[in-house]
Amino acid sequence: MIEVSGLTKRFGDKVIAVQDLSFSAKAGEIYGLLGPNGAGKTTTLRMLATLLKPSSGSLKVAGYDVTTHPEDVRRNIGVVNGGMGLYDRLTGREILEYFAYFYGIGKIDAQKRIKQLEGALEMTDLLDRRSSEYSTGMKQKIVIARAVLHEPAVLILDEATNGLDVVARRAVLEFARAYRSKDRVVLFSTHIMAEAEELCERAAIIDHGRLVAQDSVANLKTQSSANNLEEAFFRLTRSVN
Numbered sequence: 001m002i003e004v005s006g007l008t009k010r011f012g013d014k015v016i017a018v019q020d021l022s023f024s025a026k027a028g029e030i031y032g033l034l035g036p037n038g039a040g041k042t043t044t045l046r047m048l049a050t051l052l053k054p055s056s057g058s059l060k061v062a063g064y065d066v067t068t069h070p071e072d073v074r075r076n077i078g079v080v081n082g083g084m085g086l087y088d089r090l091t092g093r094e095i096l097e098y099f100a101y102f103y104g105i106g107k108i109d110a111q112k113r114i115k116q117l118e119g120a121l122e123m124t125d126l127l128d129r130r131s132s133e134y135s136t137g138m139k140q141k142i143v144i145a146r147a148v149l150h151e152p153a154v155l156i157l158d159e160a161t162n163g164l165d166v167v168a169r170r171a172v173l174e175f176a177r178a179y180r181s182k183d184r185v186v187l188f189s190t191h192i193m194a195e196a197e198e199l200c201e202r203a204a205i206i207d208h209g210r211l212v213a214q215d216s217v218a219n220l221k222t223q224s225s226a227n228n229l230e231e232a233f234f235r236l237t238r239s240v241n
């Protein structure tokens with residue numbers, strides 16, 4: 001579902017944000033992309049989402065090459081990142097309707113889909129209020145709903161729980177778990193190891209733009225004789241620094 005191969009991204013002559021990175025995630029899994037601040041996670045995800053061009057290497061999403069078939073990639077991908085970008089004057093429902101139109105979803109299907117998401121994300125009493133009145137957690141629910149309106153096979157969550165309280169965080173994690181299915185994959189990027197450990201079957205750990213390890217979460221722990229993923233993460237990243 002996601003294939004990253006020999007991926008490199010340079011910014012100018014000095015910064016190599018991602019260097020010769022390879023990993024792959026299969027349908028049916030929640031895959032972790034883990035790394036400390038500045039590791040190159042967002043840069044990698046932006047390339048997957050066709051928002052940035054790779055300097056070299058290749059990326060495939062749902063079988064489509066990101067460089068040669070960007071439209072097909074966009075149809076198959078939903079992205080949640082830090083930037084919320086909601087229109088303050090619109091209600092949550094209006095925002096979702098607007099994006100459904102944008103995705104080419106017909107009115108009746110859009111109503112159905114919004115109804116479904118209203119249930120899945122517990123948005124009942126917020127859809128008809130203006131988004132300027134929303135808390136951070138409510139906003140994030142709309143952002144997630146917006147990212148999956150077109151039911152993409154690949155859902156990318158980039159630090160999707162940042163700034164959320166314990167209830168909103170739980171809702172996001174539950175949604176990610178429920179979204180994964182036999183023909184979908186969730187790519188969950190974070191530096192919060194407890195969340196990754198709870199959610200992900202397999203993960204790639206990156207640091208300074210390079211792959212440090214890629215394996216099942218269980219193997220990452222045994223391989224570094226760690227009790228939990230955070231300890232494994234420390235040991236694995238320390239050994240390359």
Ligand SMILES: Nc1ncnc2c1ncn2[C@@H]1O[C@H](COP(=O)(O)OP(=O)(O)OP(=O)(O)O)[C@@H](O)[C@H]1O
Pocket residue numbers: 011015016017035036037038039040041042043044191
């Ligand atoms: N547009 C840009 N121009 C120059 N350097 C950049 C640009 N975008 C990212 N970088 C650099 O690339 C490196 C990787 O950044 P990136 O945002 O991908 O990391 P990250 O793993 O998402 O970190 P965080 O956990 O802080 O979100 C950093 O050193 C960053 O400063």
Ligand SMILES: [Mg+2]
Pocket residue numbers: 041042043158159
């Ligand atoms: Mg980032």
